[in-house]
Amino acid sequence: MSTADDxxxxxxxxxxxxxxSVLATANPTRIADAPFNASNADCILRSRDNVEFRVHKVIxxxxxxxxxxxxxxxxxxxxxxxxxxxxxxxLREHSSVLDPLFRLCYPIRIPTLGTLPFSKLxxxxxxxxKYSMDEMAQPILDALMHNAHQN
Numbered sequence: 001m002s003t004a005d006d007x008x009x010x011x012x013x014x015x016x017x018x019x020x021s022v023l024a025t026a027n028p029t030r031i032a033d034a035p036f037n038a039s040n041a042d043c044i045l046r047s048r049d050n051v052e053f054r055v056h057k058v059i060x061x062x063x064x065x066x067x068x069x070x071x072x073x074x075x076x077x078x079x080x081x082x083x084x085x086x087x088x089x090x091l092r093e094h095s096s097v098l099d100p101l102f103r104l105c106y107p108i109r110i111p112t113l114g115t116l117p118f119s120k121l122x123x124x125x126x127x128x129x130k131y132s133m134d135e136m137a138q139p140i141l142d143a144l145m146h147n148a149h150q151n
Contacts (some may be wrong), residue, residue, distance in 0.1 A: 034100065035106055042086045043071065045102075051095035053088070053102060063105035066131040097123045104128075104136040113143035121147060 029050040031037045041054035061068035070089070081088040091098065100126055103111040113121060125140045127133075 002018065007054055011142050025030050032095065035108060036099070036102060044086050045098065046088055046090045047095035048092055049095050051098075052083070052088070053095075053098060055102065059105055059107075060102070064133045066133045093123070093127050096120060097127050101127050101131075101133070101136070104139065106131070110139060113139060114146055116143065116147075118144070118147045123130065
């Protein structure tokens with residue numbers, strides 16, 4: 001990865017990260033539902049509403065160049081929050097966006113996107129674009145088209 005790519009990813013992470021200490025006082029954390037509560041996870045991604053997704057870096061790295069770059073950035077261990085020995089990365093998206101996004105990446109049943117409201121589908125699509133998950137876009141576009149025809 002080039003230095004320009006590394007700087008761009010650092011910018012995405014720093015500009016999109018949320019001060020988790022502020023969130024923790026306003027909203028207690030909770031663990032996401034399976035499969036994002038795995039004891040063998042190697043990273044915690046915390047949503048805007050303080051839901052902690054215990055994820056496997058390799059899976060998200062394969063699905064997203066942005067996550068691959070994010071996980072490869074060396075962090076100063078003093079500044080990096082850890083929980084249960086795992087690094088914690090705060091993301092700007094709500095858990096209702098991250099859950100279907102991550103489910104599209106994991107080798108599990110594809111989430112039922114057609115039941116999500118149009119605005120939530122747009123939020124998930126925006127996250128797919130933000131995290132460069134091009135392979136995940138088609139199921140969301142299909143659900144958006146289905147939703148648009150229903151309304």
